[in-house]
Amino acid sequence: MELCDLSAYELAALIRKREVSAVEALESTLKRIEQVEGRNGSLDAGAITPEDEKKVHAFITQTEEIARAQAEAVDQKIAAGEIPGPLAGVPYTVKDIFNVKGTLSTAGSKILNNYTAPYTATPVERMQKAGAVMVGKVNLDEFTHGSSSESSAYQPAPRNPWDPSKVPGGSSGGSTAAVAAGMGQISLGTDTGGSIRQPAAFCGVVGLKPTYGRVSRYGLIAFGSSLDCPGPVTRNVTDAALALNAIAGRDPRDSTAVTVPVPDYTATLEAGVKGLRIGLSPDFFKIQYFDHETGEMKEEPISDEIKRGVEEAADRLSEMGARIVENVPMPHTKYGIPTYFVISRVEVASNLHRFDGVKYGHRTEVPVDDLREMYRRTRAEGFGAQPKLRILMGMYVSAAQYSEQYYQRALKVRSLIRSDFDAIYDPDGDYRLDALLTPATPTPAFGFGDVYGDTVLMQYADQFTVTANHAGVPGLSLMGGLSKDRLPLGLQLLGRDYDEATLLRIGRAFEIATEDAAWRKEKPAVLQGL
Numbered sequence: 001m002e003l004c005d006l007s008a009y010e011l012a013a014l015i016r017k018r019e020v021s022a023v024e025a026l027e028s029t030l031k032r033i034e035q036v037e038g039r040n041g042s043l044d045a046g047a048i049t050p051e052d053e054k055k056v057h058a059f060i061t062q063t064e065e066i067a068r069a070q071a072e073a074v075d076q077k078i079a080a081g082e083i084p085g086p087l088a089g090v091p092y093t094v095k096d097i098f099n100v101k102g103t104l105s106t107a108g109s110k111i112l113n114n115y116t117a118p119y120t121a122t123p124v125e126r127m128q129k130a131g132a133v134m135v136g137k138v139n140l141d142e143f144t145h146g147s148s149s150e151s152s153a154y155q156p157a158p159r160n161p162w163d164p165s166k167v168p169g170g171s172s173g174g175s176t177a178a179v180a181a182g183m184g185q186i187s188l189g190t191d192t193g194g195s196i197r198q199p200a201a202f203c204g205v206v207g208l209k210p211t212y213g214r215v216s217r218y219g220l221i222a223f224g225s226s227l228d229c230p231g232p233v234t235r236n237v238t239d240a241a242l243a244l245n246a247i248a249g250r251d252p253r254d255s256t257a258v259t260v261p262v263p264d265y266t267a268t269l270e271a272g273v274k275g276l277r278i279g280l281s282p283d284f285f286k287i288q289y290f291d292h293e294t295g296e297m298k299e300e301p302i303s304d305e306i307k308r309g310v311e312e313a314a315d316r317l318s319e320m321g322a323r324i325v326e327n328v329p330m331p332h333t334k335y336g337i338p339t340y341f342v343i344s345r346v347e348v349a350s351n352l353h354r355f356d357g358v359k360y361g362h363r364t365e366v367p368v369d370d371l372r373e374m375y376r377r378t379r380a381e382g383f384g385a386q387p388k389l390r391i392l393m394g395m396y397v398s399a400a401q402y403s404e405q406y407y408q409r410a411l412k413v414r415s416l417i418r419s420d421f422d423a424i425y426d427p428d429g430d431y432r433l434d435a436l437l438t439p440a441t442p443t444p445a446f447g448f449g450d451v452y453g454d455t456v457l458m459q460y461a462d463q464f465t466v467t468a469n470h471a472g473v474p475g476l477s478l479m480g481g482l483s484k485d486r487l488p489l490g491l492q493l494l495g496r497d498y499d500e501a502t503l504l505r506i507g508r509a510f511e512i513a514t515e516d517a518a519w520r521k522e523k524p525a526v527l528q529g530l
């Protein structure tokens with residue numbers, strides 16, 4: 001076992017005890033990057049070669065110099081007898097949607113191809129304070145618009161370490177691919193409709209979308225400001241708790257970052273599930289969508305293997321003393337995606353106005369006579385297909401004559417979605433749940449090009465994750481098994497506001513219950529033979 005394959009908590013403990021240095025841990029990670037990364041994403045990648053198809057391509061920018069300086073600083077602190085942070089010496093990566101001072105911060109878009117951030121996002125600053133060592137900025141769908149990471153302007157796009165012919169999911173696909181392949185123990189991602197949980201499920205790692213406001217959004221390049229949640233991607237639940245400890249909490253620079261006290265998320269991890277009430281909802285065991293030809297609501301079953309994985313997880317948790325509550329109604333789940341289509345587009349159309357070629361980022365080189373022409377050309381050249389589509393739709397559904405019909409209505413449906421969660425967690429209600437157990441995704445990872453280009457189909461990869469963003473509640477996704485094709489099967493736990501601790505505790509209990517399962521011993525394809 002290489003140092004880069006240890007969990008964050010094991011590695012941090014070894015470093016604190018001086019059995020391993022932070023620099024050695026970094027060397028191990030850099031060696032792994034050398035072995036599996038292939039080419040970092042770039043704007044002028046040219047054709048994708050057969051060799052490229054075997055590699056992971058998680059990064060846009062590697063930050064070896066920063067990493068060395070941070071690792072050396074940790075080792076010096078330890079040598080001087082100072083107490084290093086709880087993540088001292090742990091290598092991590094950052095989705096390229098976070099501003100990190102002095103680094104290229106692209107959001108996966110050509111429009112930011114020359115943008116060096118002048119400041120650092122709060123979650124990244126907090127990882128630094130905890131002693132973690134940043135090895136690079138990782139690839140993502142452009143402006144986080146997607147569920148496969150294929151829409152990045154920086155190619156080759158990341159690939160799934162379990163099977164590089166499959167996508168890693170998205171939009172935090174660089175984060176989850178990096179963590180699964182041993183390129184950093186932790187990655188910071190963001191989740192607006194599922195972008196941490198869905199790729200975590202595809203890559204067999206742990207992804208945590210905290211409650212809205214639990215982690216500051218300061219320094220994040222915004223997508224949907226009422227939905228965006230930064231959070232950690234890790235290889236196990238304990239590491240997710242450690243990472244959340246580091247990044248959660250109020251921030252005077254983000255007025256939506258809440259002042260609710262932050263517990264020590266590791267304190268209750270091993271408390272078990274005895275007496276907890278965990279729900280299963282039939283509304284999370286089918287895909288529901290509107291047929292655009294007929295306007296009717298249609299249904300499709302989810303993957304059998306995923307369904308069985310969730311049922312088996314429920315059995316394990318029940319054996320450990322949880323009370324499984326079946327047939328929990330979540331009737332507005334089916335409106336999650338259409339509602340998201342409207343709300344996220346309105347918010348992103350507004351947020352993307354700032355990219356105009358004036359203050360930073362790409363500006364057209366075509367000579368122009370007036371300002372409007374400069375804006376128009378800059379944005380036409382700089383944005384890819386997804387942001388363009390989304391801006392158009394957002395402008396349309398919020399326009400004065402349509403707002404009532406679409407945007408105002410979507411906001412009402414959003415509160416109905418929230419009311420589903422209020423009802424199941426109500427301590428005096430019929431269900432009194434501590435958490436809801438669902439599939440994270442309807443299918444395992446899909447192939448490159450299989451869904452890409454079909455925006456509607458692509459979005460249905462998020463049907464089970466998106467309602468948590470509407471409602472603001474936390475969600476944890478974790479591996480629940482392997483398919484017969486050796487692809488990870490994802491589980492999701494949804495919880496009450498600010499109760500990440502219970503989700504982590506249930507997740508940890510599931511890890512203990514499945515410690516000896518055959519699939520736990522399996523490794524991603526790209527790591528075999530290393």
Ligand code: GLN
Binds near residue numbers: 146
């Ligand atoms: N896949 C969704 C989208 O394309 C969610 C993305 C996200 O969570 N950032 O909008």
